[in-house]
Amino acid sequence: MSDSLRRRLRALPDFPDLLPAFDPSSAPADPVDLFLQWLDHALAAGVPQPHAFSLATSTPDGRVSSRMLILKNVDGGAWQFASTRGSRKGRELAANPHAAMNFYWPALGRQVRVVGAVSLLTAEASALDWEERPGADGRANPDWQLYALHPAEVEFWQASPDRRHIRHRYDL
Numbered sequence: 001m002s003d004s005l006r007r008r009l010r011a012l013p014d015f016p017d018l019l020p021a022f023d024p025s026s027a028p029a030d031p032v033d034l035f036l037q038w039l040d041h042a043l044a045a046g047v048p049q050p051h052a053f054s055l056a057t058s059t060p061d062g063r064v065s066s067r068m069l070i071l072k073n074v075d076g077g078a079w080q081f082a083s084t085r086g087s088r089k090g091r092e093l094a095a096n097p098h099a100a101m102n103f104y105w106p107a108l109g110r111q112v113r114v115v116g117a118v119s120l121l122t123a124e125a126s127a128l129d130w131e132e133r134p135g136a137d138g139r140a141n142p143d144w145q146l147y148a149l150h151p152a153e154v155e156f157w158q159a160s161p162d163r164r165h166i167r168h169r170y171d172l
Helices: 002-011 031-044 088-095 123-131
Strands: 052-058 064-070 073-075 078-084 098-105 110-120 144-158 166-171
Touching (some): 031 144, 052 088, 064 088, 078 123
Antiparallel strands (some): 073 078, 078 144
C-alpha cells in the first residue's frame, strides 16, 4: 500500500507550467510591500481565499500545532489575525507568544512565510473585528482576540518549472 501511494503521490503535478517570474533583486526594501504585491497578484489571478494562511503555534515545551486562519490586516508592519483566547491556539499564544504563518498560492507557485512574536491588540480593536465578521449577529464576544504577528523574518518563495525555486528572505 505505501509503495503504491508513494507512486501515486510522485505522479501528481507540483505546479502549473506557467508561473510568474520573480527577480529578488527588484524586490522592495519592505516585505509588506512585496507581500501586498503578491496578494494583489493572487487576487487578480482568481486564487480562491488568498487571505487564508496556516498558523503554527507551540506549547512552551515545543509541541507544535497548526490550523488555517484568515488574515485580518497588515498594519504597522504586523500581520493581524483573530481567535478566541480560550481556544488551543489562544492558550498556546498566551504561554508562548511566537508563531509562524504560511500563505500558499499553488496556482502561482508562491508561498510567503512570516515568523515572529505575537502581541494582543486592544479590546476595542478585537470587539470591532468581531462585529465586522460576516454573519455577525450584534452580540459581543469578550473572548474574541485580535492578534498581531511582528515578523522577525519573512520569506518569499517562488516555484520554478526547472525546480530551481527562488527564495527571498527578509531578516528584520
